[in-house]
Amino acid sequence: MSDNSERDCGKAGEDRVYKKNEEYIVVIEDTGTGGEGIAKIDGYTLFIKDAVRGDRCRVRITKAHTHFAYAKLMEVLEPSPYRVEPVCPVSKRCGGCKVMAASYEEQLRFKENKIRNNLEKIGKITDFEYYPIIGMEEPYHYRNKAQFPIGLSSDGRIISGFYAGRTHVIVENDKCYLGVPENEEILGIIKNFMEEKHIFPYDEVTLHGLIRHVMIRKAFVTGEIMVCIIVNGDSIPDSDDLVERLLAVKGMSSISLSLNTENTNVIMGKTIKTIYGKPYITDYIHDLQFRISPKSFFQVNPVQTDKLYSKALEFAGLTGQETVWDLYCGIGTISLFLARNARKVYGVEIISDAIRDARMNAKLNGIDNAEFFVGKSEEVLPKFYQQHGGYADVVVVDPPRKGCDTALLETIVEMAPERVVYVSCDSATLARDVRFLTERGYEVRKVQGVDMFPHTGHTECVVGMQRKHI
Numbered sequence: 001m002s003d004n005s006e007r008d009c010g011k012a013g014e015d016r017v018y019k020k021n022e023e024y025i026v027v028i029e030d031t032g033t034g035g036e037g038i039a040k041i042d043g044y045t046l047f048i049k050d051a052v053r054g055d056r057c058r059v060r061i062t063k064a065h066t067h068f069a070y071a072k073l074m075e076v077l078e079p080s081p082y083r084v085e086p087v088c089p090v091s092k093r094c095g096g097c098k099v100m101a102a103s104y105e106e107q108l109r110f111k112e113n114k115i116r117n118n119l120e121k122i123g124k125i126t127d128f129e130y131y132p133i134i135g136m137e138e139p140y141h142y143r144n145k146a147q148f149p150i151g152l153s154s155d156g157r158i159i160s161g162f163y164a165g166r167t168h169v170i171v172e173n174d175k176c177y178l179g180v181p182e183n184e185e186i187l188g189i190i191k192n193f194m195e196e197k198h199i200f201p202y203d204e205v206t207l208h209g210l211i212r213h214v215m216i217r218k219a220f221v222t223g224e225i226m227v228c229i230i231v232n233g234d235s236i237p238d239s240d241d242l243v244e245r246l247l248a249v250k251g252m253s254s255i256s257l258s259l260n261t262e263n264t265n266v267i268m269g270k271t272i273k274t275i276y277g278k279p280y281i282t283d284y285i286h287d288l289q290f291r292i293s294p295k296s297f298f299q300v301n302p303v304q305t306d307k308l309y310s311k312a313l314e315f316a317g318l319t320g321q322e323t324v325w326d327l328y329c330g331i332g333t334i335s336l337f338l339a340r341n342a343r344k345v346y347g348v349e350i351i352s353d354a355i356r357d358a359r360m361n362a363k364l365n366g367i368d369n370a371e372f373f374v375g376k377s378e379e380v381l382p383k384f385y386q387q388h389g390g391y392a393d394v395v396v397v398d399p400p401r402k403g404c405d406t407a408l409l410e411t412i413v414e415m416a417p418e419r420v421v422y423v424s425c426d427s428a429t430l431a432r433d434v435r436f437l438t439e440r441g442y443e444v445r446k447v448q449g450v451d452m453f454p455h456t457g458h459t460e461c462v463v464g465m466q467r468k469h470i
């Protein structure tokens with residue numbers, strides 16, 4: 001075992017080979033993009049899961065490459081001042097909350113830095129107004145949706161929880177600190193019911209058993225709760241009794257079955273059968289109403305979504321006269337947010353069900369200046385532009401992690417909107433795309449990080465770009 005502070009003395013550049021299972025004592029210097037700790041030994045980089053910036057710790061190399069290695073945190077010798085005891089006892093095994101061992105302030109610092117670094121290093125931009133990241137006042141219980149697999153423990157009890165790491169082994173845990181408190185109560189009711197009625201969970205190996213997953217959603221503004229039980233069949237015996245028991249939960253508004261008899265990893269089946277109440281719950285983002293069905297996409301952190309969209313609206317700089325394109329629009333949330341301040345909004349989304357929801361949401365909110373198209377943004381926009389000479393004052397994009405297709409970016413440049421607003425859940429691909437646009441006549445004016453997923457390594461960000469007038 002060796003100490004990197006000692007090894008730093010004149011030994012840099014030595015042809016040292018680092019091997020699996022070797023142990024080192026290191027000080028964590030920084031946080032990697034996934035939330036892992038980073039330490040250096042003579043310029044050789046170690047990535048250490050669960051280590052917090054500032055920790056002095058003993059680590060063991062688990063996989064060594066030429067210029068870097070992955071290492072396991074064996075022991076924290078001197079905890080970092082930023083280290084806290086995670087509230088969740090299973091956070092390490094679950095792997096969802098990768099930075100829960102860091103204080104919330106440190107988590108925000110890490111996310112703010114990550115966005116800045118990516119914009120500077122990948123995006124090659126330095127001159128922009130960078131607002132402090134918007135964190136949550138109460139960074140727990142923020143998720144409005146949870147899906148729990150149901151299975152059997154080794155001693156034959158019915159359990160629910162989450163899959164450990166990239167496996168299908170269920171780690172028993174009903175109390176996720178990111179989810180709503182009602183989850184635990186609902187899972188308890190369903191498991192007791194199954195025990196009493198001798199209903200078995202689905203077994204992925206034998207393909208027998210009835211109950212596969214339980215999906216729970218809560219509308220934060222209206223308080224409505226939806227339970228959808230995913231079954232390997234088309235009904236649950238004595239389901240009236242189960243409904244009765246679930247109605248004890250305050251806010252219970254919709255209970256349904258999702259029929260999934262396929263041998264698949266996809267959770268939801270094609271058919272939804274409502275067994276109590278409405279086939280949807282209703283929630284609000286800001287003052288806009290949304291109907292959410294079991295299979296609809298809806299942002300999982302509604303509190304932060306409101307803040308994110310408000311920034312996107314601010315960066316769009318609308319006066320009521322503009323034509324706006326909202327690409328990758330999902331169920332039209334951003335489109336509808338913008339529509340009341342624009343002349344016309346066009347939304348484009350690849351999933352046809354989402355566009356059906358978007359049209360319905362527009363109607364529900366009395367918005368008649370939003371039009372939606374099903375298709376790939378990189379195909380719909382270029383086609384529209386060629387055929388109709390499409391015009392845009394503002395283009396908003398909110399792509400998945402892989403970012404925008406070049407064909408789309410090229411069309412945006414040709415259409416030459418005054419402003420481009422880029423909403424992103426991956427600041428690396430955001431930076432790549434921003435660079436494309438800055439090399440073709442745009443400049444980044446404003447950047448705002450929003451912490452949509454506290455305790456995880458992920459972060460959202462919105463960038464306001466302006467066309468340069470030369």
Ligand code: SAH
Nearest residue numbers: 328329330333349350375376377398399400
């Ligand atoms: N703006 C929405 C959704 C953002 S998530 C919201 O805030 O709720 C990204 C969306 O892009 C998803 O709905 C996904 O289905 C969609 N998508 C993925 N690839 C696409 C493509 N090539 N063209 C259009 N939409 C796409």
